[in-house]
């Protein structure tokens with residue numbers, strides 16, 4: 001299994017004491033498979049995604065990525081796993097405004113030491129960005145910006161791609177087209193893909209679904 005999550009627990013502090021958000025979540029995801037993470041607002045989807053990305057640490061339980069327990073790593077070890085193994089796509093595109101589209105595309109691959117100009121050019125072509133490489137993010141539409149964010153992740157060739165409502169800022173038609181393209185490129189890359197979505201329709205396009213209710217898998 002590429003990703004195995006076992007009995008994950010996470011609470012957040014509040015004035016009335018700790019509030020449990022994840023209450024024993026377990027699942028696994030194989031390489032090349034896509035999984036939609038659904039559930040009501042507040043059910044713990046983003047929290048689960050952030051833990052899988054090593055952006056936060058669980059209170060209990062295990063997150064094993066390619067045989068390594070991410071929670072058992074030091075901060076530096078977690079940062080290295082994020083850089084080398086995991087790719088993240090958020091609802092906010094999070095592009096670097098001062099860098100051109102071309103430099104945004106290759107940014108993560110460079111950090112991971114996997115920069116390949118020929119591959120980047122082919123990826124830009126597939127993403128419909130070839131004519132926009134010298135532009136800056138603010139000169140692109142939302143759909144184009146999200147395609148840059150997706151390309152930036154794919155260019156670094158992560159084995160696990162985590163996406164938090166990646167089409168949430170796009171209109172329905174643009175969102176559906178961007179998701180199709182993302183799924184096609186993810187399938188070609190062989191990565192495992194975990195995506196938070198509120199949309200039943202988008203969730204149905206992935207191989208499987210994990211539905212959270214009040215911090216537990218339903």
Ligand SMILES: Nc1ncnc2c1ncn2[C@@H]1O[C@H](COP(=O)(O)OP(=O)(O)OP(=O)(O)O)[C@@H](O)[C@H]1O
Nearest residue numbers: 012013021039040041042043044045046047048198
């Ligand atoms: N850093 C934090 N500190 C305190 N509480 C938090 C924190 N992050 C999340 N929470 C709480 O945890 C619960 C779950 O939040 P989470 O964002 O994981 O839900 P979600 O299912 O992704 O919701 P949505 O669909 O609205 O994005 C919420 O009640 C939220 O207020």
